[in-house]
Amino acid sequence: xxxxxxxxxxxxxxxxxxxxxxxxxxxxxxxxxxxxxxxxxxxxxxxxxxxxxxxxxxxxxxxxxxxxxxxxxxxxxxxxxxxxxxxxxxxxxxxxxxxxxxxxxxxxxxxxxxxxxxxxxxxxxxxxxxxxxxxxxxxxxxxxxxxxxxxxxxxxxxxxxxxxxxxxxxxxxxxxxxxxxxxxxxxxxxxxxxxxxxxxxxxxxxxxxxxxxxxxxxxxxxxxxxxx
Amino acid sequence: xxxxxxxxxxxxxxxxxxxxxxxxxxxxxxxxxxxxxxxxxxxxxxxxxxxxxxxxxxxxxxxxxxxxxxxxxxxxxxxxxxxxxxxxxxxxxxxxxxxxxxxxxxxxxxxxxxxxxxxxxxxxxxxxxxxxxxxxxxxxxxxxxxxxxxxxxxxxxxxxxxxxxxxxxxxxxxxxxxxxxxxxxxxxxxxxxxxxxxxxxxxxxxxxxxxxxxxxxxxxxxxxxxxxxxxxxxxxxxxxxxxxxxxxxxxxxxxxxxxxxxxxxxxxxxxxxxxxxxxxxxxxxxxxxxxxxxxxxxxxxxxxxxxxxxxxxxxxxxxxxxxxxxxxxxxxxxxxxxxxxxxxxxxxxxxxxxxxxxxxxxxxxxxxxxxxxxxxxxxxxxxxxxxx
Numbered sequence: 258x259x260x261x262x263x264x265x266x267x268x269x270x271x272x273x274x275x276x277x278x279x280x281x282x283x284x285x286x287x288x289x290x291x292x293x294x295x296x297x298x299x300x301x302x303x304x305x306x307x308x309x310x311x312x313x314x315x316x317x318x319x320x321x322x323x324x325x326x327x328x329x330x331x332x333x334x335x336x337x338x339x340x341x342x343x344x345x346x347x348x349x350x351x352x353x354x355x356x357x358x359x360x361x362x363x364x365x366x367x368x369x370x371x372x373x374x375x376x377x378x379x380x381x382x383x384x385x386x387x388x389x390x391x392x393x394x395x396x397x398x399x400x401x402x403x404x405x406x407x408x409x410x411x412x413x414x415x416x417x418x419x420x421x422x423x424x425x426x427x428x429x430x431x432x433x434x435x436x437x438x439x440x441x442x443x444x445x446x447x448x449x450x451x452x453x454x455x456x457x458x459x460x461x462x463x464x465x466x467x468x469x470x471x472x473x474x475x476x477x478x479x480x481x482x483x484x485x
Numbered sequence: 486x487x488x489x490x491x492x493x494x495x496x497x498x499x500x501x502x503x504x505x506x507x508x509x510x511x512x513x514x515x516x517x518x519x520x521x522x523x524x525x526x527x528x529x530x531x532x533x534x535x536x537x538x539x540x541x542x543x544x545x546x547x548x549x550x551x552x553x554x555x556x557x558x559x560x561x562x563x564x565x566x567x568x569x570x571x572x573x574x575x576x577x578x579x580x581x582x583x584x585x586x587x588x589x590x591x592x593x594x595x596x597x598x599x600x601x602x603x604x605x606x607x608x609x610x611x612x613x614x615x616x617x618x619x620x621x622x623x624x625x626x627x628x629x630x631x632x633x634x635x636x637x638x639x640x641x642x643x644x645x646x647x648x649x650x651x652x653x654x655x656x657x658x659x660x661x662x663x664x665x666x667x668x669x670x671x672x673x674x675x676x677x678x679x680x681x682x683x684x685x686x687x688x689x690x691x692x693x694x695x696x697x698x699x700x701x702x703x704x705x706x707x708x709x710x711x712x713x714x715x716x717x718x719x720x721x722x723x724x725x726x727x728x729x730x731x732x733x734x735x736x737x738x739x740x741x742x743x744x745x746x747x748x749x750x751x752x753x754x755x756x757x758x759x760x761x762x763x764x765x766x767x768x769x770x771x772x773x774x775x776x777x778x779x780x781x782x783x784x785x786x787x788x789x790x791x792x793x794x795x796x797x798x799x800x801x802x803x804x805x806x807x808x809x810x811x812x813x814x815x816x817x818x819x820x821x822x823x824x825x826x827x828x829x830x831x832x833x834x835x836x837x838x839x840x841x842x843x844x845x846x847x848x849x850x851x852x853x854x855x856x857x858x859x860x861x862x863x864x865x866x867x868x869x870x871x872x873x
Contacts, residue, residue, distance in 0.1 A: 304871075313779055314867045334783050341781020348870065352776040356492075356499040366780045368488055414780075 260322075261289040261421055261454045262310060267319035269305055269477075279305050280477045283319070289421070290452040292445065294465040297474035303458050304426055306474065310456065311344055311424045312336045324421055341370050345415025345453075349427035353399035353407055353414075359386065360395040363414045370418055378417070385413035389443055405436035412443060416453070423447075425457045429464065441467060489789025492777075496770060497794060507762050508802045514755035515806020515846045518748045519839055520813045525744035527833035529737050533702060536733055539608050539663065541694030542705045542726045543571070543712065549720050553689040560693060560716055567715045568708050570701035575602035576690040578680045584673065585644040589635045595625075595645065595673050597680025597690075606696050609661055609674065615639055616659030619675050622682070626659040628669025645673070645683065653683050703727070752849055759798060760853035763791060767857040767864075774861050775869025788858035795854025802850065803843035810839070 269280040279302045287293055297303040308314035310321065312328055321328045324343055328336060340346075345366075353362045363382040364374050386395045389409035394402060399410060408428060415423050425444065429437035441464055448455050457468065465471050473481035497504045547554045554560070557576050564571060578597035584590060600618050604610050610618055614629050616639045625645075631637065637657060646652045655675070663669060681687065697705055709725040716723075727734055767774070774787050811834070818828040 308867055308870065311779075313870060334785075337778065337781045337783050339781075340779065346779055352772070352779070352870075354773050354776065356495045356773070365777070368491075369777070369780055369782045369786075372487055 259289055259325075260286045261291075261324060262287045262456070263322040264306075264310060264316075265320045265322075267306070267309060267316045267321075269302070269309065269314075270317045278477065280309075280316070283477075283479060285472065285479070285482075287422075287454055287456060289454055290448070291470060292448045292455045292457075292468050293470045293472065294457045294459055294468040295472045295474060296459060296462070296465045297480075298460070301474045302477040303474045307424050307426050307456065307458050311346060312340055338370075341366055342418055343421050345418070345420035345423040347408070347411050347415050347423065347425040347428045349430040353402075353410055355398065355400045358396050358398055359391060359402060359406075359410045359413075362399055362410055363417055366414060366418045382413070382417060385416050386410070388447075389413050390439075405432050405439070408432060408436070408440055409443065412440070412447075416447065416451075419451075420453065422454045422456065425455065427458055427460070429459070429461065437461070437464070486786070486789050488782075489786050490793045493790045493793035493797060496766070496773075496790065497797060500769075503762075503766075504798070507759065507798050508805060510758050510762075511755055511798060511802025511846055511850060512805035512809055514751050514758075515803055515842055516809035516813055518751050518842050518846075519807065519810025520817070521744060521747050521751075522838055522842065523810075523814050523832045523834055524817075524830060525740055526835060526838070527831050529740060530833050531831050532733070532737070536730065537702070537726045539606065540726070541575075541606060541692075542697055542702065543695045543709045544724045545693040545712070545716075546691065546722050546724065547720060548722050552691055553686065554691065554693065554721065555687075555689045557690050557693055560718075560721075563715055564693070564695070564712055567711050568697070568701075570697045570704075571695050571708065572698050573602075573605040573696040575599065575606050575694050576677065577603070577692045577694055578677055578684070578686060578689070579691045580680065580684045580686070581648065582673075582683075583646040585646065586635050586637065586641070592671075593645070593673050594671055595675060595680055595683065597675050597677045599677050600674075603674075603694075606694060607663070612661050612663060613659045614662050616657075619658055619679070622676075622679055623653060623655045624658045624679070625655045625673045625675045626661050627657055627673055628671075629660045629662040630666050630669035632660045634670070647684055649685070651683070651685075655679075752845065755846065756849045756853045758853075759795065759850050760856050763794060763854055763857040764860065766794065767791065767860050770861075771864055772869055774864050775866040778864065778866035779870060784862040787864070788862045791858040791861055792851060792854050795850045795852075795858075796847065799847035799850025803846040806846060807839055807843050810842075 263286040265284055267280055267283040268278065270276050270278045283306060295303045295306065305314060309316045312321070323339065328339065331339065354365065357365070360382055363385060364378065367378050368374055383392065383395060386392055389412055391406055391409055394406060399407060402410060428444070429440050432440065444455055444457065447453055459465055470484040471481070472479060545554070545560070546552065561574055564574060575598060580595050582593050582595045584593040600609065613626070616626065619625055627637070639657065641657050642654050643657060644652055645655055661674070697708055701708060705725040706727045709723045713723040777787060814832045814834065818832055821829045823829055
């Protein structure tokens with residue numbers, strides 16, 4: 258299988274005067290359709306890797322190749338377009354737009370891409386909301402949803418533009434164990450049915466053990482990389 | 486752009502209280518601007534109207550020794566071709582004389598007019614308090630103050646003595662009130678024929694008086710120059726009201742400047758108000774902007790969100806401000822009244838000024854939105870995501 262995402266020689270240094278290096282020469286590649294987890298302690302640099310892979314943060318040095326394209330010389334607008342169509346994000350704190358309903362939140366990446374919504378895409382968004390079990394609350398403002406419901410809405414939103422990669426940062430971090438299980442099952446099903454590549458950051462070992470590949474980051478370096 | 490508008494609308498709707506207060510702030514600014522503007526314009530109009538509304542605005546007099554103009558018919562024909570804004574022309578034959586009534590006597594200015602032409606400028610007929618206007622030979626009208634002073638009655642006879650010692654008995658057929666005591670006491674108005682016979686001036690006059698339409702009031706001096714050029718006659722002098730009322734003009738100018746200053750400062754405070762509130766909105770919505778950017782929204786689209794917010798706030802603020810401003814103005818003309826029931830100051834409602842004020846408010850709001858728009862475009866999504 259070809260690589261969907263590849264990072265080469267990534268270093269990340271924060272600060273101008275007092276420099277703090279958080280990543281040291283990281284090389285990773287992820288195959289298309291794979292289901293990966295990155296684990297590590299708080300402050301190990303795992304979130305920084307994810308943000309760099311998602312083009313939200315810039316590496317101090319190194320290269321990122323997403324779906325065969327090197328993002329090094331891309332403009333902000335090109336990066337925005339790449340994120341919009343290739344990458345879906347699921348964050349620990351949901352990050353839904355509180356002014357919009359669940360359905361409108363799900364449609365937002367499509368609207369950013371195309372400028373308008375069609376009947377077909379609304380139908381598709383409703384299908385995704387059904388897939389994550391939220392068809393009854395689709396027209397509720399996102400602030401009226403529970404934590405688990407918000408997280409599931411965020412997953413439906415990440416899927417709407419058929420991204421090739423989904424980057425999830427502690428998607429179940431602040432959910433109870435039942436919701437955690439549901440969300441994990443959901444991500445797994447999407448991976449198997451649609452073939453989306455998943456990279457999930459978690460500190461929950463039980464979740465990590467269910468993925469196909471576990472990468473452990475320690476003090477900004479890869480400590481372990483196991484593929485089942 | 487459409488998405489920017491949609492998000493802007495939703496942001497404003499999601500915090501209706503705050504939106505309402507911003508709109509109210511803009512509206513108050515616009516209404517003050519409209520009210521002050523209308524007040525000052527009304528004040529100036531009524532002042533100008535009171536000062537020159539019923540007097541000659543451009544006057545031609547003779548520079549010859551006898552101060553007389555004989556070829557006035559040709560001059561009037563020429564003047565009419567100079568500028569279409571000259572809409573009232575009247576000739577006057579003014580001569581000093583001596584009035585005797587019973588045991589009273591005083592000097593007087595006898596003004597001979599073609600009454601119908603002069604009425605268009607001086608509005609004599611409407612300002613007659615008693616009687617009628619002079620139509621036949623040796624009929625005159627006098628001011629109401631003279632009547633009160635000497636206890637005159639209608640159809641009394643007064644004796645007029647000219648500088649050449651000719652004495653004529655005239656019948657007083659009416660009393661006028663031009664609202665200026667000195668005029669009411671010193672003018673006797675009669676027909677052109679009577680004055681020309683009384684002073685033996687043949688077919689000549691002492692001045693040609695004219696008014697221009699209200700749009701050209703303030704360019705009377707330029708029209709005067711045009712008339713002078715057209716007539717090209719070194720024995721006449723063309724005077725205009727602006728040259729004769731320099732103090733009034735500087736007063737009006739001072740008023741205009743202070744009015745503009747007030748409006749400018751109101752505008753500045755409105756702009757600063759909107760800019761600061763919108764800047765805070767960027768802070769409030771930075772999480773949303775960050776997540777939209779992570780989802781791939783372009784920097785320009787996030788700028789449009791705030792520009793549209795400025796536009797929407799400006800539009801509704803302007804509309805509400807116009808309603809308030811007009812309401813305040815009408816209330817002022819309804820409740821601030823003189824004892825006789827007329828408004829203290831007649832406001833001048835100029836629709837172009839009001840629409841202009843509204844458009845300026847919208848443009849200012851848009852301008853004020855530029856700062857938050859630029860700030861939002863510079864917002865980095867990673868700062869939001871990293872800091873949660």
